[in-house]
Amino acid sequence: MVIDEQFDVVVAGGGPSGITAAIASARSGAKTLLIEKYGFLGGMATNALVGPLQTFHAGEKQIAKGIGEEVIQRLKQIGGTPGHVRDMIGFVPTVTPVDVEKLKYIYQEMAEESDVKLQLHTVVTGVELKEEGTLKALQLYNKSGHYKVQAKVFIDCTGDGDVVAMAGVPYEKGRPKDGLAQPMSMMFRMGKVNLEKVKEYMRNNPDDFVLAKDWDSFPMVAVSGFFSLVKKAKEEGRFTIDRDRVLLFELPTEGEVSVNMTRVIRYDATDGQALSKAEIISRRQVMEVVQFLQRDVPGFEEAILINCGTQIGVRESRRIIGEYVLTGEDVVTGRKFDDVIALGSYPIDIHAPDGDEINVIQMEPGTIYDIPYRSILNKEVPNLLVAGRCLSATHEALASARVTPTAMLVGQAAGTAAAIAVHEEQLPRNISIEKLQQSLRKQECYLTEKEIEES
Structure with missing residues (x-):
């Protein structure tokens, strides 16, 4: 098995969280590889046609900006979206319809411009761990055959937590009483x-x-x-x-x-x-x-x-058991955390795992909750972060945090954290949360409601 070049950060999965993680990492000066199993980027939004993107807003306030908003503005310039428009159903404040073919293009252009190395048509087949438990390399396969890549920090953005499972990080699936996950849908x-x-x-x-x-x-x-x-x-x-x-x-x-x-x-x-x-x-x-x-x-x-869709849309699969598990109560009460890395506001939207209903736990209009850094960390493999729908959350909380704008925010935070850890030669859990938050603010990400109001 050939060892490919050494990277600072390797991101597995080119969906919304993986794209923003890789771009944020590369823009922060880390040598970054993004691995994607399809021949294009975008994850559920492009390969499963999951749309419109919702929601970038909490009430009248836009809470999701950063790289995600940059994507929308660039997409708007080429006629790929009308931008954020009011939701006729009234389920969320705004929805953002997109032309998925133009979205694929914008994603790849932004990744290339940021000096992210893209490795498409490639899947992760295994992991190599060091004796102390850190992740050493990912084993990969594509048309060239089997090979592996090494890095200092890895980010699992596969959606299904494939790297997490291979590395032995504990996880949960589905709802507590029977393990059934939200249904899949072909858009x-x-x-x-x-x-x-x-x-x-x-x-x-x-x-x-x-x-x-x-x-x-x-x-x-x-x-x-x-x-x-x-x-x-x-x-x-x-x-x-x-x-x-x-x-x-x-x-x-x-x-x-x-x-x-x-x-x-x-x-x-x-x-x-x-x-x-x-x-x-x-x-x-x-x-x-x-x-x-x-x-x-x-x-x-x-x-x-x-x-x-190229594949069926997946709402829920593996969720890591991280250093903190985000709960449904955290979501509906708008809980705040000192180690906040992203904001969310989408209602808890559970498509019944065994029926035809959509069970919604509505929040007070405009409610904003924090996603803590600890929800993308785990206790077993310290140089492995996660972003996207495999973050540490309960079945109920994930039904809110899984949506694309939120996934992009968490991905951007994960990529930024990974780059800081590389530059400071630290494990991700040991970096300064204040430094991470300061960097995210410089990238036009909101972390508090006060920042939104002052913008």
């Missing part, structure tokens, strides 16, 4: 949708939808409803999926929508056979949903299926 795009006809039906049948106040004045269509049409199709045996509503969002291209209606329950995304079965089931469900929309839903009579 897909449809075109030639008559959105004016959709809105006309909504105006005439408002009780059949979840709607924000003054929704009809909002610039982008979002639908959570058509409950009666779904119920009728179920009663007639034409709709068999564990979904109680039509859920879709308008995309930047005219007449195109992103549909989130498939639901594969009781399958484990970290089990190879289960994941394969979930993919098969989900694509069958896509065809059933498309037929339902075309037959039953006004505005979809002439609509066409454009594409499905």
Whole structure:
């Protein structure tokens, strides 16, 4: 097995958290490698079409900035997003629709400009640990064969916590009572949708939808409803999926929508056979949903299926048991921490692991909670950080912290921390939290509500 060049920081996984981690690390002067299993970056947002991104705001305040906001502004310049727009459903203050192909481009350009070395089409197959328990190298595989890379600090941004599991770091999966995780969903795009006809039906049948106040004045269509049409199709045996509503969002291209209606329950995304079965089931469900929309839903009579995600969307899999486990109570009460590295405000949004409901624990409007640095550290492998949905959180807390804007913030913090640890020749847990926070503020990341108000 050939040893590749030595890096300061190696990031596994090129999703939103991995991209921001790698960019932040490289911009901080660390020699950084980003490993991604697909031929493009973006994670769930691009390979699974999970969108729109939500939410960058808490009430009227924008809490998510930094590299994530830089991505949106650059995407906006090339017509890949209208930016942050008000949510017609009223579930969150704003949503951010994106053109995923342009998002792939912006991500790779920002990574390249920041001197991140990209290694695409590459998977992690194993780890090498030193006697004292630190991580020495990742074993990788791609078209060139098997090889390994060494680094001083590693960041697991695989989403599924693959490096964490290989390194022997304790983790949890799913909800406490039975280990079932939130269902997986195959997202897909449809075109030639008559959105004016959709809105006309909504105006005439408002009780059949979840709607924000003054929704009809909002610039982008979002639908959570058509409950009666779904119920009728179920009663007639034409709709068999564990979904109680039509859920879709308008995309930047005219007449195109992103549909989130498939639901594969009781399958484990970290089990190879289960994941394969979930993919098969989900694509069958896509065809059933498309037929339902075309037959039953006004505005979809002439609509066409454009594409499905490259892979099924995963909401939840492994979560590390870190130095601190973020709780649902922390989220809903807006708890503050001295070692805060990112802010969150998305509601606790649990898609039932064994049914068709969406269970939401709403917070007071504008509630902002802290994510502590300890939630990306673990006690077993001291030079391994995490970011994204495998951070240390309960089943309930992850249902909020898993969303893309939050993942990008945590990734940026992880990458910055890794670079500081390299420069100071320290383990990540031993760096100055004040220095990390100061660096994040210089990168235009908010860490307190006072900073938001003063901006």
